[in-house]
Amino acid sequence: MTSQPSTSSPLALADSLCVDEDYQGAITEYTSALSSSTSTDLDRFRAYSHRSAAHAELSDWSSSLSDAESALCLISVSDGTVSIDALRGGEEALVNRRAGVAAFRSGQTDLAVGFLEEADRLGKEAGRDEIVVKDLLMKCRESPKGAKGSGGVEKKMPAAAPPAVSTSTTANVKRRPEMPKYQYYQSDSVLTIQIPEPNVKPENLRVDFGLDTLTVVLTKQGVDFTVICGTLFDAIDVDKSKVVYKDEKVLIKLRKQEKHEWHELFGAGADKKKGANEGKGQAAKATSSSEGSGVDAKASGSSSPNKGAGGSDKARPYASHKDWDAVERDLKKEEEAEKPEGEEALNKLFQQIYGNADEDTRRAMVKSYQTSGGTVLSTNWNEVKEKDYEKDRQAPKGQEWKDWEGNRLPQKDNTD
16 A cells, blocks of 8 residues: 655645646755655655656756656665555656656766666556657667667667568558547646647647637647547636647646636536626626626626526535525425325424414413323413313323323223
8 A cells, every 4th residue: 555645745745836837846845855754765756756857847857867866766676765566556667757758858868768668668567558758769779879778788770671562552551640638637726638649749739728618639640630629617717828848748738717626627618607797787897898708707706607596696616507596495395385194284284373373372282282191282271271181181082091100090081
């Protein structure tokens, strides 16, 4: 079972800063985690590995390589202090890849080959095809300095075989490229969509940001793929949203207008908010018009797109689009429309009588019912106040009153 950092630990804080792209702040917190007396060797392994990634985001390849090598030393078979079994799936391959990328960027292609080959091997064992690793390995081996394997022995590249001549006409047809995939993660303020396609150029990617819409079209080998097209879960700030191109992937950063977690990527968007703001006063309309979007989430005074009856704003869970006031009203109507039967109907009648009665009537009902043992219910206080039902008690026909010991109590005989 792998250990998880506490949400208040420097390691967890540093990871959160990385998600928010505050890489310099993250590096400071990773350094604090490394020097903390409460950090385990496994925490230090992750701090080195994650700090390597943060240095890479700032293009500090020398520091990135140094941290990745420090992480690998902690899991070394010979003198490491962290067991491989304690790592999460893919962590060992990832730190090797980070070391390989940093070495390649630092111009140390012969060193990069060793790390990348290990990352490739671990990826194959886990059933993953590391496209980025294979691409970098090819570049390293094509370099004059990188024609050595991980053992440092010169590798002779085999001569290219002559192209085979095929008699089949289908052999000359190119395979259609695979549809690009994507995944996303988020903080309260930013949702990041990751497309794991290496070496994407800006001219091959079209990203259209809307207030609550997103369209992403990627061109691969001359074929246009619509990767994303739809209405987002909520509104975004178009001016602050951006696309980040990396060697191994493309990141699309969506800056949320309201800081909260989206339960999914697609949803109702800002349509309901538009309708809500159109019904507000002139001040809200003027603010919305000045921004040119027709939507002002803050001017509505509520973080929810939901509206109650009459167009008034009420605080609601951000993930809910139901009018719960209407649901409550419907339930009350259903309860009122229900017609009770039998004993339930009789009890409801007594409740109505008691609820609408004056003080004397209520006293009469309580005294007569309690002192008679539930056999008499009278609403006439003038009659009840002078009467002793315990002495004049009368059991229902065929029954008689007894105490807890089974002795018969004084009562009117029921001879009818």
